[in-house]
Amino acid sequence: xxxxxxxxxxxxxxxxxxxxxxxxxxxxxxxxxxxxxxxxxxxxxxxxxxxxxxxxxxxxxxxxxxxxxxxxxxxxxxxxxxxxxxxxxxxxxxxxxxxxxxxxxxxxxxxxxxxxxxxxxxxxxxxxxxxxxxxxxxxxxxxxxxxxxxxxxxxxxxxxxxxxxxxxxxxxxxxxxxxxxxxxxxxxxxxxxxxxxxxxxxxxxxxxxxxxxxxxxxxxxxxxxxxxxxxxxxxxxxxxxxxxxxxxxxxxxxxxxxxxxxxxxxxxxxxxxxxxxxxxxxxxxxxxxxxxxxxxxxxxxxxxxxxxxxxxxxxxxxxxxxxxxxxxxxxxxxxxxxxxxxxxxxxxxxxxxxxxxxxxxxxxxxxxxxxxxxxxxxxxxxxxxxxxxxxxxxxxxxxx
Ligand SMILES: Cc1cc2nc3c(=O)[nH]c(=O)nc-3n(C[C@H](O)[C@H](O)[C@H](O)COP(=O)(O)OP(=O)(O)OC[C@H]3O[C@@H](n4cnc5c(N)ncnc54)[C@H](O)[C@@H]3O)c2cc1C
Numbered sequence: 561x562x563x564x565x566x567x568x569x570x571x572x573x574x575x576x577x578x579x580x581x582x583x584x585x586x587x588x589x590x591x592x593x594x595x596x597x598x599x600x601x602x603x604x605x606x607x608x609x610x611x612x613x614x615x616x617x618x619x620x621x622x623x624x625x626x627x628x629x630x631x632x633x634x635x636x637x638x639x640x641x642x643x644x645x646x647x648x649x650x651x652x653x654x655x656x657x658x659x660x661x662x663x664x665x666x667x668x669x670x671x672x673x674x675x676x677x678x679x680x681x682x683x684x685x686x687x688x689x690x691x692x693x694x695x696x697x698x699x700x701x702x703x704x705x706x707x708x709x710x711x712x713x714x715x716x717x718x719x720x721x722x723x724x725x726x727x728x729x730x731x732x733x734x735x736x737x738x739x740x741x742x743x744x745x746x747x748x749x750x751x752x753x754x755x756x757x758x759x760x761x762x763x764x765x766x767x768x769x770x771x772x773x774x775x776x777x778x779x780x781x782x783x784x785x786x787x788x789x790x791x792x793x794x795x796x797x798x799x800x801x802x803x804x805x806x807x808x809x810x811x812x813x814x815x816x817x818x819x820x821x822x823x824x825x826x827x828x829x830x831x832x833x834x835x836x837x838x839x840x841x842x843x844x845x846x847x848x849x850x851x852x853x854x855x856x857x858x859x860x861x862x863x864x865x866x867x868x869x870x871x872x873x874x875x876x877x878x879x880x881x882x883x884x885x886x887x888x889x890x891x892x893x894x895x896x897x898x899x900x901x902x903x904x905x906x907x908x909x910x911x912x913x914x915x916x917x918x919x920x921x922x923x924x925x926x927x928x929x930x931x932x933x934x935x936x937x938x939x940x941x942x943x944x945x946x947x948x949x950x951x952x953x954x955x956x957x958x959x960x
Contacts (some may be wrong), residue, residue: 562630563588563730564588564590565588565589565590565717565748566590566592566654567589567590567591567655567656567658568575568645568653568657568658568659569583569591569592569594569654569659569661570594570635570659570660570661570662570797571594571595571660571661571662571663571728571829571831572594572595572620572624572630573600573603573661573830574603574846574847574850574920575625575661575828575831575832575850576593576659576827576829576850576852577600577924578851578854578919578920578923578930579621579659579828579845579853579854580593580625580628580854580855581623581624581625581628581923581927582858582927582928583659583854583919583927583928584625584627584628585854585927586630586858586926589861590629591628591629592629592631592655593624593628593630594631594633594635594653594701595630595631595632595636596632596633596648596848598620598630599617599618599619599620600618600620600622600623600624601683602616602617602618602917603616603690603843604608605709605823606682606684606687606719606918607714607715607742608689608691609683609687609688610715610718610723610760610787611692611715611718611721612722613882616684616687617684618917620923621826622917623917623920623921624922624924625848625924625925626644628924632913633647633648633649634647634648635647635648635797636662636797636826637801638654638658638797638798638803640756640801640802640824640825642757643655643656643658644735645683646797647714649937655686657824657825657860657861658701658824658825659826659854659857660811660819660827660829660831660832661799661827661831661832661853662794662798662852663795663796663829663831663846664682664792664815664841665686666680666681666683666686666788666791666792666793667790667792667793668793671765671766671767671768672766672768672891673767673768673769674706674751674765674786674788676768677769677770677786678786678788679693679785679787679788680788680789681711681788682711685901690787691783692790694724694785694807696875697785698784698902699724699807700723700725701725701784701787702727702728702781702782702783702785703724703725703726703783703785703787704728704773704783704785704786704787705718705726705729705788705789706729706755706788706789706790706799707730707731707766707791708729708730708732708733708735709735709736709737709790709791710734710737710876711789711879712730712787712790713728713735713750713775713790713878714795714878714879714880716755716839717750717879717884718879718881718882719787720750720881721753721882721883725843726754726755727755727783727890727956728750728755728757728761729757729758729773729775729840730758730952731765732760732761732762732763732764733759734746734747736877737876737888737895737896738828739888739895739896739897741897741918742888743893743946744903745833746880746957747884748779749880749884752884753884761776762776762777763775763776763777763789768786768788771783771924773786790837792830793808794807794810794830797847798810798831800847802812803822804820804832806833806838806853808878810830810834810837811827811833812833813826813827813832813833813834813835814834814857814866814868815835815869816869817852817853817856817869823860825858827853828846828852830842830846830851834879836840836946839873840873843916844873845873847916847930847932848932848933849869849871851923852867852869858897870933870935870936870938870941871933871938871941872936872938873889873890873892873937874889874890874891874892875881875888876888876890876911877908877912879906879910881906883903883906884901884902884903884905885901885905885906885907886899886901887899887900887901887904887908893940
């Protein structure tokens with residue numbers, strides 16, 4: 561008789577890789593990571609892939625522990641009662657514990673013409689699809705970026721720096737998360753790059769055609785290439801599998817990231833909705849959540865009580881091309897007046913991108929070494945939970 565525990569991790573992004581690596585702390589745990597691509601997608605560089613300044617992929621050998629078995633496939637269905645997952649290529653994989661870390665993608669735009677004519681860039685495949693459009697569009701062609709959260713701002717800046725004529729359509733405020741001081745800095749930098757920023761309540765996009773974007777105020781902007789960055793959605797795997805989710809489709813869990821339906825399933829990253837109060841969809845949250853999910857499984861295997869998450873949000877970090885950026889500090893997830901912008905901001909952002917890969921590689925080489933999820937924090941979250949806060953927006957933009 562063997563005491564080995566089989567853990568299956570669905571999704572090889574920031575949360576899934578962190579969880580898979582950490583689970584190898586125990587020699588009697590076998591970890592299988594299922595992901596549709598054979599390379600790790602460094603999603604926080606996807607705007608760079610679009611503009612041609614980075615490949616946005618990392619070899620799994622660099623970030624995945626040797627004891628993690630990588631299965632290149634997609635999970636079609638979770639059978640919670642039978643403790644197995646069905647693969648798209650056929651066949652099933654059984655588990656004792658399951659980590660649900662399928663991440664996010666672009667939200668359904670629900671604007672006439674957007675699904676047909678605009679290009680989302682929330683996933684590697686979407687970003688790749690956009691590249692040929694730039695290869696064929698003349699350098700002077702009008703490019704519209706829709707959505708002025710961090711992804712939209714970063715994409716607009718990156719494309720402008722690559723010589724494109726970019727209009728950023730905010731559909732409201734530029735960088736809603738930013739402190740007014742940070743927002744002014746970003747506006748200045750975008751203007752310096754030649755990005756034309758359209759903000760205010762009447763700048764919501766009402767229609768997209770092959771060569772134009774229509775706004776709520778009646779304006780029609782010529783647009784040879786329209787990039788859609790407004791909001792993230794999540795895969796519907798949990799919904800399809802009959803598991804409890806929030807309105808967006810994120811798996812509902814308690815504060816230990818355990819599914820409200822099944823103690824054998826834990827969730828992490830963008831596809832998790834702990835206590836119906838999900839964290840901001842971000843790499844910043846996904847990595848500690850991945851570590852927390854692994855710790856929950858390891859506690860259960862050890863017969864111990866898992867700890868609750870305690871996640872602080874201290875900053876939002878936005879690149880503005882390769883030479884500019886802003887590190888917007890926050891307290892209790894609310895932006896404060898202090899930021900680091902300009903070239904130091906760009907350097908900090910680049911450091912963050914590198915440190916993310918380092919953290920994953922560090923956990924691969926020495927499982928259990930990552931400790932950021934153990935910092936004290938999350939006071940505001942605990943207050944909200946005590947006050948009985950429930951529910952979250954139906955689409956979400958990232959935090960950092
Ligand atoms: C352009 C851009 C820039 C960004 N910049 C930042 C930033 O600077 N800072 C920040 O904090 N966040 C940033 N984000 C957001 C960040 O990338 C996401 O929040 C983060 O990737 C979430 O991590 P995750 O592990 O939950 O999911 P993901 O990284 O999305 O990984 C999920 C994985 O699961 C796989 N998967 C999905 N369905 C299945 C299935 N059925 N079976 C098997 N595998 C499946 C996917 O293919 C993917 O590999 C950015 C996003 C974009 C698009």
